[in-house]
Amino acid sequence: MTYASLEHFRDVTSRNVLALQEAREKGRKVVGQFCIYSPLEIALAAGAVPVSLCGTKQDSIPVAEEVLPRCLCPLIKSSFGFALQDSCPYLAASDIVVADATCDGKKKMYELLAAYKPVMVLQLPQIQDERAHAYWREQYALLVVRLEEDFGVRITEEKLRAAMDLTSRLRQALKKVLDLARRRPSPLRGLDLLDICFRASFMPDYEQAIRLLEAIHAELQDAPAAVAPDAPRILLTGVPTxxxxxxxxxxxxxxxxxxxxxxxxxxxxxxxxNMEEEGDALD
Structure with missing residues (x-):
């Protein structure tokens, strides 16, 4: 069964690359991000567009294996292969890449990626005590300084708060769509859930994304089941998909x-x- 809100969402997001190009023509910078450890809010507070960069396709892996070990994680090889081929429009549009040191393979890949793009690496704390929070906050503070210097902007507490409000509303809108699958049976297939999340991560206009996601939720909250009543219900976890x-x-x-x-x-x-409404924004 087709739904007007879902089809409209797919139609709009099929033009994400064009929308990103239009944002750049209007003077907005683009911050490419590999992981959710990279805060969307700091990029938004700098007036930039944050976009996801993780490689999820195998097309770019063979060229990456000419440089990286073949036994390395395919997500890393796919991401780096896009840089070698210059075949990812989101990476090509990025003025800076904010990368998270989540594993040894990615750390090495970021070193090599720096030959193609400006890279800012957020060093995740390797400790799990009270010092970790202060250390990680300092990484965010360094990112603020880097974006201010590179983009010639001032990231204020007010701008961070406005960005936090925007991303919180985006998360809430996306969660409402994902929560539709809590119904038994679900009105959405797993491929639909994945497709919606994947497409939303490349949208440069967050207000538009919120409106589209809320429309999907409104139309599908009373929709009939998309799967058989007795279908086994699966939770999928692990690496990014x-x-x-x-x-x-x-x-x-x-x-x-x-x-x-x-x-x-x-x-x-x-x-x-969800972000806390009180206290220091970087905290």
């Missing part, structure tokens, strides 16, 4: 299962944390 690396979701659904929760940073992990 996206269109191009969606075969596990597709195989499960072809076997009659219903993927109702994608518990990774593509979907649920990025919508569960």
């Amino acid at each position: 996206g269109m191009g690396s969606h075969k596990v979701v597709q195989l499960l659904e072809e076997c009659g299962a219903s993927v109702v929760c994608i518990d990774n940073c593509t979907c649920y992990k990025k919508v569960l944390l």
Whole structure:
């Protein structure tokens, strides 16, 4: 069954690259980000457009294996291959890449990526005590300084608060769509959930994204089931997934299962944390 709100969302997001180009023509900078550890809010407070960069397609892997070990994580090879091929419009449009040192493979890839793009690496704390918070906050403070210097802007507390309000509303709108699958049976297939989250991560206009996601929720909250009533309900967790690396979701659904929760940073992990309204913005 087709839904007008979902089709409209896909139509709008099919032009994400064009919308990003138009934003750049209006003078906005672009901040490419590899992980949800990179705060959208700091990029937005700098007047920039944050976009996702994780590689989820295998097309760019062979060229990356000419430089990187073949045994390395395919997500890393896919991401770096896009840089070698200059085949990712979002990476090409990025004025700076904000990268998170989440694993040794990515750390090395970022060193090599710096030959193609300006890179700012956020060093995740390797400790788990009271010092970790202060250390990580300092990484955010360094990112503020870097974007202010590179973009010639001033990131104020007020701008950070406005950005936090915007991203909180975006997370809430996306979570409402994901929560539709809590119904038994779900009105959305797992591939639909993945496609919506993946497309939304490339939208430069967050207010537009919020409106489109709220329209999907409004239309589908009373929609009939998209899967069989007795379909096994699956929670998928692990590494990031996206269109191009969606075969596990597709195989499960072809076997009659219903993927109702994608518990990774593509979907649920990025919508569960709400910002505190009081106190220091970087905290």
